[in-house]
Amino acid sequence: MTMQPWFADAKLGIFLHWGVYAVDGVAESWSFYGGDVPYDRYMAQLDRFTATDYDPDAWARLFARSGARYTVLTAKHHDGVALWDTRHSDLNVAERTPAGRDLLAPYTEAMRRQGLKVGLYFSHLDWSHPDYASLRHEDPTRPWMTDNPYTMPPQGQEDPERWERFLAFHRGQLSELVTGYEPDLLWFDGQWERTERQWRMRELREELLALKGDMILNGRMHGHGDYTTPEQGVPITPPDGPWELCYTLNNNWGHNPQDRDHKPVSLLVRTFAETIGGGGNLLLGVGPTAEGAITPEQASRLEGLGAWIRRNKDAVYGTVAGLPLGHHYGPSTLSKDRRTLYLHCVDGLRDFVAVRGLVNQVKRVTALATGEVLAHRTLGGFKEVPGVLLIEPPAETDRYVTVLAVELDGEAELYRGGGCG
The missing domain is CATH 2.60.40.1180 (Golgi alpha-mannosidase II)
Incomplete structure (x- = not known):
């Protein structure tokens, strides 16, 4: 697989988890999956997701000052709520929230104005789609993912026709993202609930690159992605090939006002140095509020990291x-x-x-x-x-x-x- 050269030179990316979960500050998607929040209460956050303070140009300027060269925004998390006006479902912020508009186009345009490469996160799985939990994982040794009704049907109640409908939906939304926003990077997640054969990942890679041949695909594609994505800790032994450490500024990916445990700039700088020293990129997690604001605590840490990078840029880029x-x-x-x-x-x-x-x-x-x-x-x-x-x-x-x-x-x-x- 040929990797686009900009990725290895980028060193720092910003990972934006933004969605309806920011309204109540609950864990994105996992809060209802694990039973911490009832599904209906989780989805009631749609009624209060306003994006009234959303200023993607301000985001982009901040990210540029942080030293980042690319960004990744959660176009759709496991909850199935799309940040764009998808034709394939009404579960999107344009139709179902007071935000009332596509949030991806302003993001992609603002990032590009600052010279930042544009990434979009997309979850393969969709715990809200009626046809998703229609096929069981082919590996029977995975009970942790087969006993949840959002994930799998009961034994003996598989419905391959519904799964085919879901795959058509899955491909349809991805086609919208690639043709509508032309991302430089697609950042996948949620592959673990089905096998490579069930997802048809090889075919998916071919289909996506036929739409945009210079696009990078992360590694969560059962062996058909371009790079690996360890989370929350610098690997002791760096992975072979291109890689990226996904790392939060506090203890949550999305906005959680109760989480005040933000990492100090000193730790962020050290983690960044360790990551690039091992040949990887740091993808640093930021969780905007439901209104679209980035909190002062998170912004100040991005500024601090950026100041260090500017002092030492020759040891970072290139x-x-x-x-x-x-x-x-x-x-x-x-x-x-x-x-x-x-x-x-x-x-x-x-x-x-x-x-x-x-x-x-x-x-x-x-x-x-x-x-x-x-x-x-x-x-x-x-x-x-x-x-x-x-x-x-x-x-x-x-x-x-x-x-x-x-x-x-x-x-x-x-x-x-x-x-x-």
């Missing part, structure tokens, strides 16, 4: 994954020509910064944000085993993560052996 674990106590990135190593120093710099296993000679070391030239020397080493590079700390360090730029005499070369003796 880089690839850095050193494997063990060479440096912290994340790192490499310039695309692999001739400049960026050390992301996540802890206080008290004595020196060390790099092990670096074969190259070092031409110069600077503190990236200030340009201060730093003294350095290499100590030890034996035969083919390189010594340890020691770098004196800068006079001025960053509040969150200090980045040192190490200019090499050629492409980075590492010793990965077990040592002599």
